[in-house]
Amino acid sequence: MVTATSFSVEAIRKEFPILATRLGDKPLVYLDNAATAQKPQVTLDAMDEFWRTSNANIHRGVHHLSQMATAQFDTARETVRRFLGARHAHECLFTKGCTEGINLVAQSYARPRLKPADEILLSTMEHHSNIVPWQLVAEQTGAIVRPIPINDDGEIDLAAYGRLLNERTKIVGLVHISNSLGTINPIKAMIAQAHAAGAVVLIDGAQAGPHLPIDVQDLDADFYTLSCHKIYAPTGMGVLYGKEALLEAMPPYHGGGDMIRTVSFEGSTFAGLPNKFEAGTPNVGGVVGLGATLKWLMALDREEVERHEAELVGYAETLLSDIPGVRLIGKARQKAAIVSFVMDTAHPHDIGTVLDAEGIAIRAGHHCCMPVMERLGVPATARASFGLYNTREEVEALARGVQKVKEIFG
Amino acid sequence: MVTATSFSVEAIRKEFPILATRLGDKPLVYLDNAATAQKPQVTLDAMDEFWRTSNANIHRGVHHLSQMATAQFDTARETVRRFLGARHAHECLFTKGCTEGINLVAQSYARPRLKPADEILLSTMEHHSNIVPWQLVAEQTGAIVRPIPINDDGEIDLAAYGRLLNERTKIVGLVHISNSLGTINPIKAMIAQAHAAGAVVLIDGAQAGPHLPIDVQDLDADFYTLSCHKIYAPTGMGVLYGKEALLEAMPPYHGGGDMIRTVSFEGSTFAGLPNKFEAGTPNVGGVVGLGATLKWLMALDREEVERHEAELVGYAETLLSDIPGVRLIGKARQKAAIVSFVMDTAHPHDIGTVLDAEGIAIRAGHHCCMPVMERLGVPATARASFGLYNTREEVEALARGVQKVKEIFG
Amino acid sequence: MSFDLRELYQEIILDHYRHPRNQREPERATAHSEGHNPLCGDKITVSVRTENGQLAEVGYHASGCAISVASASLMSEAVKGKPLGEVERLCKEFQGAVTSPDGGEFPEMGDLNALAGVREHPVRIKCATLPWHALRAALSGVDKMVTTE
Amino acid sequence: MSFDLRELYQEIILDHYRHPRNQREPERATAHSEGHNPLCGDKITVSVRTENGQLAEVGYHASGCAISVASASLMSEAVKGKPLGEVERLCKEFQGAVTSPDGGEFPEMGDLNALAGVREHPVRIKCATLPWHALRAALSGVDKMVTTE
Ligand SMILES: Cc1ncc(COP(=O)(O)O)c(C=O)c1O
Numbered sequence A, B: 001m002v003t004a005t006s007f008s009v010e011a012i013r014k015e016f017p018i019l020a021t022r023l024g025d026k027p028l029v030y031l032d033n034a035a036t037a038q039k040p041q042v043t044l045d046a047m048d049e050f051w052r053t054s055n056a057n058i059h060r061g062v063h064h065l066s067q068m069a070t071a072q073f074d075t076a077r078e079t080v081r082r083f084l085g086a087r088h089a090h091e092c093l094f095t096k097g098c099t100e101g102i103n104l105v106a107q108s109y110a111r112p113r114l115k116p117a118d119e120i121l122l123s124t125m126e127h128h129s130n131i132v133p134w135q136l137v138a139e140q141t142g143a144i145v146r147p148i149p150i151n152d153d154g155e156i157d158l159a160a161y162g163r164l165l166n167e168r169t170k171i172v173g174l175v176h177i178s179n180s181l182g183t184i185n186p187i188k189a190m191i192a193q194a195h196a197a198g199a200v201v202l203i204d205g206a207q208a209g210p211h212l213p214i215d216v217q218d219l220d221a222d223f224y225t226l227s228c229h230k231i232y233a234p235t236g237m238g239v240l241y242g243k244e245a246l247l248e249a250m251p252p253y254h255g256g257g258d259m260i261r262t263v264s265f266e267g268s269t270f271a272g273l274p275n276k277f278e279a280g281t282p283n284v285g286g287v288v289g290l291g292a293t294l295k296w297l298m299a300l301d302r303e304e305v306e307r308h309e310a311e312l313v314g315y316a317e318t319l320l321s322d323i324p325g326v327r328l329i330g331k332a333r334q335k336a337a338i339v340s341f342v343m344d345t346a347h348p349h350d351i352g353t354v355l356d357a358e359g360i361a362i363r364a365g366h367h368c369c370m371p372v373m374e375r376l377g378v379p380a381t382a383r384a385s386f387g388l389y390n391t392r393e394e395v396e397a398l399a400r401g402v403q404k405v406k407e408i409f410g
Numbered sequence C, D: 001m002s003f004d005l006r007e008l009y010q011e012i013i014l015d016h017y018r019h020p021r022n023q024r025e026p027e028r029a030t031a032h033s034e035g036h037n038p039l040c041g042d043k044i045t046v047s048v049r050t051e052n053g054q055l056a057e058v059g060y061h062a063s064g065c066a067i068s069v070a071s072a073s074l075m076s077e078a079v080k081g082k083p084l085g086e087v088e089r090l091c092k093e094f095q096g097a098v099t100s101p102d103g104g105e106f107p108e109m110g111d112l113n114a115l116a117g118v119r120e121h122p123v124r125i126k127c128a129t130l131p132w133h134a135l136r137a138a139l140s141g142v143d144k145m146v147t148t149e
């Protein structure tokens, strides 16, 4: 079956050196993209070039290298602004990861504001990164964390959400795309509801970044986080978007160099955005790589990328559910890039090992989402997650691998 | 003048691609190493190789790439352990920078423990990164930050330190090597004194990492931080060493993936060291680069490196103080790798611009050390800081550049 | 990458996985312990009854992969009724054997030898050792919650 | 990298740096403002006396590099005694001119043209604009503390 699309997966694959890997006599089939994505040559080149020609510390240098490094760093922030559709570049803060972004909001926005009995609503399908920071701040402030239930298909129960929202709701934390189930949540409507109740919303966009075009202004998100290594960029970086007015009203998070205006032992004053939240030397080389990656990604036809990935998901669901004893976990009507499943006779961990022997990389476990596993009554799942470079042939290899599991485990 | 040393700076220079840069008709003379150091080829190769052959998320993967990535990551931590002389690898935590390490200790160790009127002693020559986090925690807890005075040469006043220590002293924060003056502080003795008074000591080793062999057990440091990008490794990483017993007694810092044992909406339990303090996907690619860098550095004859750098400092001090109108700032008896100076007729910022036109990169400003500038009565200094690849010829170029400043400014 | 999965998933392993022996709570248990592998979600509870320096009874409840369940089952058969000193020695020997780098000779340990294949799968070693950790914790009576982080 | 430093450090700049004009607190000042460049430590206080819609007096105290001190000194000469509307226009024109990408024509602004060279030194532009920021802040009477972060 040939699909008529001008998006050429074969051309894209050539841009990712690691995809040519062979494991023994098998080609690598990388279906662990929700954990981390591979990096295109353009990203590796940008970083290498930076280290070889422009490396210096930024912002405080009068010399040539420092000016080059600063210009590249600032350009990357502007690229991030475009990627998110933010109004101002200084609303886009660099963090060390999506997880740090959420912790920053919990500690710097929520902790000084929350009072005992205030409520934080989180969906049952949140990643631990969007649960534990709120549990810590709840313990520190006396606030209460309440789960928003989901249905058996892995969709948020919107009626229950409406009932849970009330005047004590101060914060709502929602994953844009679930990393364990692939569910795309209707966050725009949910944000509007939360705002009507007077709550502030943080969207965990870790899985949305690689798969959907994002427009934080259209969504009216108060905070939005990205995990850069999942968007084909290097490790060690996240982005925290926050509305200017919210960020300005927050106390600094880390103290240190670059986030201050003046320091004396009598007291210090703080810099404006974004510096107030970026104490210390940032990951300059990584940010330059991030900028190159996002530029590359935005230059693709993202609708075609979405269509391609949706086709892979559909094909995988069809092939897998045709295999007796395989059960798909997560059947939301709106889904992206992720297929979770279990088997009657084999534990996900064993599925992972058998597939690995076939050169196929998937993930087995709770995917940092214990509450959703508990809710859906499975200890763990096997998860295949797609990137824009995956192919229908790789989906077929996955299905053959699962047949192999059946050969061994019956 | 030829020095008889088997350490070959010429050979070392060849390992750093950026050092071949020419700025117009001038060779790059990079003397801004205290801000950030350049990266050797071995580091760039290790990272590139990682992205091309082994990139995956760590710890939770059953597949081949994830196992390779995990093994490389864990090996790098063991290399860090050796670099610091720590007892256990799990006492060495990866952070996003030296600054984050200090903030982690302030928030996770100090904040829950400090009571009103408890005292935090910091030397007057601390970097803002080792002042502001303590001011923030002092404000949060009612504790008091007290400066340890320094003398006109830029050395800690040890008698005053002895007098300041008392039973209310809970924390002492000390920079191992001052980034603005180059002073090497007598931290081993100072740690022993602090311990005798019952205080816990954090050493800011940002500048010591590249220049001195470190042995945290010999020093008996409670906490010790590194800034990896200053040790010839990539940006976006720091190391926080903490004694096992202290780290174990501390609550987690960030909540998120990998730092938990179990998560449910009723409550979560936390993982052991080091995971408890490493929520979220770490900077895997960067850590692999760090490991390669430290291995490379440890394979050098570090005594010869020290001797070479000391010679550069001595030579620079001689040449610069021979120029009328130049005044050295910081004349400690124990110094490393850093020469700060001012001129009668030209502001440091203008010195920096004139040197830049000569291809010479130095730093001008307060070096994130406003209190020490205030104390020594200068608004800013010009700072030349050396790395192991700098040469006597470069010191001579610096002196010629300063002559040029005099030609313009008189 | 091409290795023989039959080496790992031997018939005896699959048999113990499908039909775990001694999977029950022993009567009048004298100690319990819970083992946890947070990386893959494996969970095991081990309960023991010691009498006169003997491990009179051992039972468990295991929820996990083939390797961890089979290891628990094989363990229960290997240690049941043995003097406590010998149980301790066996635990040590087994844990040493599976965690030793691949290539060395695996000691002669009867049916337990079926688990030798995990040495070629470093990430699966913790699955094999989890029940043994839990058993030792139950016997030592100190640490009631163990993990294999 | 090879550029003519004489273009940046013209004699007129060095002269104003060494002998800043109007560096004093004006009598009966009606407003003050403090400017700060945290990146290099430049500091300037600008004080003004406005009378009948005129900038009757302007003084400052500048501690900083040659560019910022000379810019303050040149500014004080350019704006003193001017109607406030014209001062505002001049501030805008100057700030626009030095921050516009190098290459465009620098407008004819008398002695201020000596500062055109900073356009080739992006990191030094803030030094040149700091006194002007501070002046506008003093005149607007709103923001008493400005920075050029
Ligand atoms: C002495 C000292 N401490 C702390 C820091 C902060 O290091 P980083 O910016 O890498 O977090 C620096 C570097 O600027 C330093 O020189």
Ligand SMILES: Cc1ncc(COP(=O)(O)O)c(C=O)c1O
Pocket (backbone or CB within 6 Å): A034, A035, A097, A098, A099, A100, A127, A129, A130, A175, A177, A178, A179, A204, A206, A207, A227, A228, A229, A238, A368, B257, B279, B280, B281, B282
């Ligand atoms: C939905 C979701 N949120 C948060 C995270 C955490 O991202 P990181 O580990 O990059 O901080 C992840 C990735 O594991 C994720 O999938």
